[in-house]
Amino acid sequence: MIAFTLNGARVEVEAPPFAPLSDTLRERLGLTGTKVGCEAGDCGACTVLLDGAQACACLVPTAQVEGAAVTTIEAEDPLLNRLRTAFLAHGAAQCGICTPGMIMAAADLLRRDPTPTRETVQDAIGGVLCRCTGYRKIIDAILDAAPALTAMPPAGEAVGAGVARLDGWPKVAGTERFGADGAPEDALWLRVVRSPHARARFTLGDLAAARCRLGLRRILSAADIPGENAFGIMPNLKDQPALADGEVRFRGEAVLLLVGTRASVEAVRDADLPIAWEPLPALHGIAAALAPDAPQLHAHAPGNVLVRGFLETGDVAAGHAGAATTAEGSFRTPFVEHAYIEPEAGHAEGHPDRIEVVACTQAPYMDREETARVVGAPEEFVVIRPSACGGGFGGKLDVSIQPLLAVAVRLAAQRVRITYSRTESMASTTKRHPAELRARMSADADGRFTAFELDGDFNTGAYASWGPTVANRVPVHASGPYRVPHVRNRTRAVYTNDTPAGAFRGFGVPQAAIATETLVDDLAERLGLDRWEIRRRNAIGHGDVTPSGQVLHASAGLPQCLDALKPDWEVMLGRVAAHNARATRHRLGAGIACMWYGCGNTSMSNPSRMRVVLGRDGTLTLFNGAVDIGQGSTTVIAQICADALGLPLAAFRFVLGDTSLTFDAGKTSASRQTFVSGRAAYEAGLDLRRRILALANAGEDATLALAGTRLTVTDAAGASRTIELAALPGDLEGDGRYDPPTTALDANGQGTPYATYGFAAQIALVRVDTHLGTVKAEEIVAAQDVGRAVNPTLVIGQIHGGIAQGLGLALMEEFIPGRTENLHDYLIPTAGDVPPIRVHLIEDPEPEGPFGAKGVGEPALVPTAPAILSAIRHATGVRITRVPVLPHRLWEALHVR
Amino acid sequence: MIAYHRPRSLQDALAIRATQDVAVIAGGTDVYPAHAGRRAWGDPTHKDVLDITAIPGLDRIEEGVGGWRIGCLVTWSALRHASLPPLFDGLKAAAREVGGTQVQNRGTIVGNLCTASPAGDGIPNLLALDAVVDVASARGRRVLPLGAFLSGYRATALAPDEIVTALLVSRQPRARGGFVKLGARRYLVISIAMAAGVVATDDADRITEARVAVGACSAVARRLPDLEDALRGAALREAAEVPEAAHLDALSPIDDVRASAAYRRDAALTLLRDLLRGLSA
């Protein structure tokens, strides 16, 4: 028995003394508010107070808390309450998985120092990683001594109100249920045995004997998969096995499933399992896979090319030939890890008529389809209930644990749970595609772009995942948000023996933007034009035609974005010039970049359907199948529905993403939920409104008021009629659907791939230590055309978060399979790395979008890296062609010429 | 099942250490991550554990006539907040740079030394302080100079039955310490390279004694005797001009995911200059 004080009360717990405190709190004491993101001290999600000082609970042996006082996020405490409110008010909790750790770290500081500075706050939370917010709003929240929440807006004024996220309280209170939090107590544990080899054949020995010897309930292999042992994003390309069948194609690929008590599965050494490996030479990187003598990794992909993308308009050779100057270059980007702080986790339960899978996911409906196929059951047999999702960014679009849980439940136990370790998550789930890009861009003497061409190869890793999406999205976007008459873009997605690459905020566009924006800077330099000026001259706008032949009829606010940044740009340039006139070693630089990004799937139907019900009991419920992974769709979609309907936001209750209760809202990806599902919610709200008005025989401009079961409809003249809901024969329902109008692309990539595009420009100020090659971002100013900021707090939160990820892409992030599989070798920005950010929201309304809104999730990330690279070049003269700009790489460019 | 011992006296701890194959644990900030790393690739095993944190008296910094005794349970945070002379400014600077606050609150300086990572931020500082390691076992007590204690890449001269009880730092009048660390992000970062130094000066601000060490540029952090010789007699305010590439010949940096060898060598020189500039400020 270990006895200690927990949140003020004495507790005694029977726990293994070496078990980390985080585990004892979560698994033995039921306090799941303390999160586990790495079990290695790297993420700080498990931060608690130990005798009043912050500590990572994952590093504390339970034995060491004997007699100590432990405080967790669940504590009742006025200071914690103030922080909770402040985090909500400032939008400092997005997905919320880091929030308990952040709040505890902040409480540690504020108890010692009630009047902290920005610097002391940064020091205090420096050990807690957040992947969603970019930290600035967290720092603001901690500094806010008297936080106040934005009042709930009255009917008709929800859109545009910066209300705190509606699903926020559980996140700040520590009661939110993420993937690892809600497992039934009697669930058995599932552990995946993974390949340590990037490419190998293997044979399995006597699994039944191993099972007995190791005291496991079951060991499952490919041979046991009841359905089709295959999954994948593309409808016609299910190339990834749930469990490898005799051959593995990447390090980390799933080979066996161990099912048993926790103690039994955790005790198994992989070396004790009867797996005989025959390692084969692996193809690492694009060049190896494209080599003429490379082995073919998949029967359907000769030359290891999974898919090609193409776009051509005009005559690119003529465009270059007639130009005043041409810039060209080759660029390289690495694998980038999503590094959501919540590793994949969930549980499943078998019933006679269904399997229920609870998991953190971005795409419950797709999960259902994939899972049903693998277990060999009709889709209705599988119910996916998304848990709260502790960050996704594209990495939780593909299935991971879902089919494995379902298989285990089908074959081995009634209730099963699983939690990936950090390393397992990093080694086995998808990444951003590494890119090798060659591009050429020309301009006339006035700096007007005449031609652009790009050849891009993307390492899609061992399996296809979203490779085709990347290969198709990049050609549409690669020439940037500019008027370019002659364009030719060619892409390939290439199979290798690296970790599968999939979806990650931007689907290849961030990689391409690095190449394009560098060439734009080249052209400006050659023509003696200011970098802002050349972009403004070429900025695509209303009435312009995109390289895919689409006319931008509306909502194309890049010129306004650039104009909004102009004064900031001038100030920044002035600051740089003044500083650099004196400085030699530490030089400043200013950089700029633009982007555009099509919202929704490329040339594919991607419908969403929403339902809103006004019950006979007076409850107003929005059935919303869109998964909020922290970006705020639950709140934004409700704001839209509220104003379409004309009832106050506060009246809503929610049923959220559950494949058995809500309609399919599609995936939370491609910046589509505000635009597509928002529009569906708008239609649903209008539909319900129409029904109400018809009942009341009232005109379109009538106002609604709900009090209990009495719904009052008042027309413009002031005449009102009250409907007694309880007296109606049934509930009133509104149904809304939306599928953005797109067309297929022809062989030359011509068509309408997206219904609308987001636009943005950013400028960055950096400080470079030219002796050490280190780069510190000092300030970033963003201007983004969001159509309409339905919730400015949440929109700005998305922009901050995107910028932080873009900064990581530029300066530090590089996933190397087998080398950087944890959060101390793989670096993401900490609270001390993200500079102050200012945001200009541009609202050029999108007629297709709800109240003019369009997507914001991905766009903010795209311009950040190129803007930082532009700034480094401005500071040092070094033209960067490879990210991340690690100190030694910049140093080499500066000193080893 | 992993056996877990948490004795309440040093004597008991040494008795366990003498008879059983146990892993010592103090703050756990190295032990747990290493365990998690092995577990992730299929090795969940762990040695039995000897937790030394319930032993009274080991968490103190004691000042005696000849110098200071830093107990083996002194954490980075405790050191940082202790009242100590400028001699310890380098170690204190390291205490602010190790991991984040959570790690500083739990991790010990002795644990950092015993892990003997080439990138351990404490080690160059302890070399510059000329610290001595106080080691106990059931067989008795011995003291080892740091150079003898650190025997190689992640290896020490500690015998399987021994425990480090303290670090001893002798009084060094007019000496002050400094530390500079280079990493690819602000917090929670393993050093790409680092430099620590202690210099003592005379009334004319000339350097009378200098000890300088560089970490993450060789299998074991190293002092640079040639540079120390060159610094002796130099004016402190000009000390930053003294380091030259040749002074770093003893280093043998490697290429890894964090940086290239050539870069490390050059960065080390910059860091040494920055360190000495800082010491003269």
Ligand SMILES: Cc1cc2nc3c(=O)[nH]c(=O)nc-3n(C[C@@H](O)[C@H](O)[C@H](O)COP(=O)(O)OP(=O)(O)OC[C@H]3O[C@@H](n4cnc5c(N)ncnc54)[C@H](O)[C@@H]3O)c2cc1C
């Ligand atoms: C997120 C994170 C970031 C970090 N960042 C840094 C960093 O920036 N710089 C840095 O240098 N380190 C860093 N570290 C490592 C670190 O915290 C330390 O090395 C720490 O000081 C070790 O002390 P401990 O008490 O936690 O050691 P433990 O983990 O308890 O032990 C470490 C080793 O020393 C042995 N040991 C401990 N005490 C004794 C003793 N008295 N006698 C004999 N053997 C002993 C143990 O057996 C073990 O092998 C980081 C760690 C984490 C988790």
Ligand code: FES
């Ligand atoms: S879980 Fe403890 S620091 Fe990540």
Ligand code: FES
């Ligand atoms: S809100 Fe911080 S990780 Fe998601």
